[in-house]
Amino acid sequence: MAPTEPPLHVVLVCFPGQGHINPFLRLANLLSSHGLRVTFVINLSTARQMKSLSPSSPSAGAAAVHFDFFEDGQDEESIKRVPLDHLLTLLEHAGRKALPQMVQNYAEAGNPVSCFVSNPFIPWVSDVASSLDIPCAVLWIQSCASFTTYYHFHNKLAPFPTAQDPERDVVLPGMPLLKHDEVPSFLHPTTPYPFLATSILQQFAHLGNVFCVLMETFEELEPEVIRHVSTFCKVKPVGPLWLSARASAGPGDLIQADNDCVGWLDGQLPGSVVYISMGSIVAMTAEQRAEMAHGLLGSGMPFLWVARPTMDEGDDPDLGLPEGLEERGKVVRWAPQEEVLGHVAVACFVTHCGWNSTLEAIGAGKPVVAFPQWGDQVTDAKFLEEVFRVGVRMGRGDTWTKLVRREEVERCLREVTVGPRAEEMKENAARWKREAEAAVKPGGSSERNVREFVEEVKKRSV
Numbered sequence: 001m002a003p004t005e006p007p008l009h010v011v012l013v014c015f016p017g018q019g020h021i022n023p024f025l026r027l028a029n030l031l032s033s034h035g036l037r038v039t040f041v042i043n044l045s046t047a048r049q050m051k052s053l054s055p056s057s058p059s060a061g062a063a064a065v066h067f068d069f070f071e072d073g074q075d076e077e078s079i080k081r082v083p084l085d086h087l088l089t090l091l092e093h094a095g096r097k098a099l100p101q102m103v104q105n106y107a108e109a110g111n112p113v114s115c116f117v118s119n120p121f122i123p124w125v126s127d128v129a130s131s132l133d134i135p136c137a138v139l140w141i142q143s144c145a146s147f148t149t150y151y152h153f154h155n156k157l158a159p160f161p162t163a164q165d166p167e168r169d170v171v172l173p174g175m176p177l178l179k180h181d182e183v184p185s186f187l188h189p190t191t192p193y194p195f196l197a198t199s200i201l202q203q204f205a206h207l208g209n210v211f212c213v214l215m216e217t218f219e220e221l222e223p224e225v226i227r228h229v230s231t232f233c234k235v236k237p238v239g240p241l242w243l244s245a246r247a248s249a250g251p252g253d254l255i256q257a258d259n260d261c262v263g264w265l266d267g268q269l270p271g272s273v274v275y276i277s278m279g280s281i282v283a284m285t286a287e288q289r290a291e292m293a294h295g296l297l298g299s300g301m302p303f304l305w306v307a308r309p310t311m312d313e314g315d316d317p318d319l320g321l322p323e324g325l326e327e328r329g330k331v332v333r334w335a336p337q338e339e340v341l342g343h344v345a346v347a348c349f350v351t352h353c354g355w356n357s358t359l360e361a362i363g364a365g366k367p368v369v370a371f372p373q374w375g376d377q378v379t380d381a382k383f384l385e386e387v388f389r390v391g392v393r394m395g396r397g398d399t400w401t402k403l404v405r406r407e408e409v410e411r412c413l414r415e416v417t418v419g420p421r422a423e424e425m426k427e428n429a430a431r432w433k434r435e436a437e438a439a440v441k442p443g444g445s446s447e448r449n450v451r452e453f454v455e456e457v458k459k460r461s462v
């Protein structure tokens with residue numbers, strides 16, 4: 001009898017941010033449901049924060065996904081305080097050392113690695129893969145529009161805003177014109193975070209090392225730009241991953257979710273509640289929180305608000321919200337967002353427009369008030385408002401430093417919930433939900449792309 005072949009083994013290496021962990025876990029589950037052996041690799045101190053995932057039980061979390069960790073010299077608390085630029089260096093140093101040994105261990109255990117999937121903030125993974133002669137793909141976790149914007153900037157294929165011309169518009173193939181405050185902010189000459197651009201752009205210097213760019217988007221959502229990107233890069237849209245692998249996000253939460261808020265939503269009228277969340281990194285300043293709170297009170301709508309103190313405010317201060325606010329809604333530190341957005345009581349979503357939140361809103365069919373702060377969020381906000389036509393943008397220019405007043409909050413909430421324009425946005429949102437669900441169903445564009453990816457891994461491993 002011929003010896004049985006070990007199953008294909010895909011190793012996903014993840015950057016330790018919530019907005020990275022969620023799509024990576026979802027992809028891990030999805031690939032595993034296609035019969036592949038999947039190992040999810042992350043640094044140890046972050047793994048220790050992941051709820052319901054214990055590093056001592058490597059198959060915890062999603063049933064069939066294996067977990068493995070590399071030592072980063074940090075503990076659960078200290079890792080949260082490492083500045084991002086240092087974190088990138090620390091991970092590269094620790095990861096470059098650990099990955100080859102892990103690969104050897106897997107091979108010795110009878111599970112040689114067939115393919116790596118790397119993450120935009122840790123492009124060195126593709127170097128390690130090349131040096132070990134293992135195929136490598138990347139999972140791009142922002143929109144295809146952001147991808148092409150970074151690509152054109154990196155390769156100097158189009159003029160972008162400069163210190164001399166900071167308000168220049170950007171024109172790219174397959175894209176609507178981007179105003180200067182719609183270009184991913186790390187590419188803008190005024191960004192206080194140029195190292196983030198450097199880090200993201202490194203991915204483009206490493207593109208030659210990867211055989212495929214899996215993308216957390218779907219063909220029907222960004223058809224023109226995906227078509228254009230396909231002319232210079234092998235791109236496979238496989239999203240929205242949260243719709244095809246719902247169960248996988250749980251073990252990845254870095255903050256304990258307040259599950260009582262779903263019970264609270266059950267007691268609200270259908271289509272009545274505003275859900276507000278700024279993702280895992282952005283936190284509103286005390287002043288902005290006060291304006292938001294008064295805007296909510298002025299709107300008269302019940303609300304569920306994920307609010308946390310800023311880094312400068314420390315771990316657990318009073319959020320300083322107006323008296324009586326909590327009689328009208330619920331404030332939590334972390335919500336089970338997929339469940340919340342899917343809830344019939346939720347009318348609209350005030351979002352910072354991180355790409356995961358954007359796709360979660362699209363997949364749940366909820367109109368949005370787009371309140372972007374930095375990075376690709378400003379580009380996502382443009383698409384939500386003008387291309388997908390499911391929302392309005394709140395605040396313009398550098399909202400990171402500019403205060404959005406209560407009147408503006410109230411006006412935007414009315415605009416997405418009352419009147420003919422709101423009805424149109426609701427219909428558009430419902431249509432996107434149907435398109436997103438169709439993309440991940442058997443035979444849908446994303447499902448087909450995942451199957452093609454699996455076939456390609458197979459071919460490359462013989």
Ligand code: UDP
Nearest residue numbers: 019279280281306334335337354355356357
């Ligand atoms: N999220 C959540 N509960 C919250 C806030 C956020 O589960 O209370 C999840 C959200 O569903 C999304 C991720 O955290 O999957 C945030 O990613 P995103 O790209 O939207 O923003 P980032 O945190 O990277 O800025």
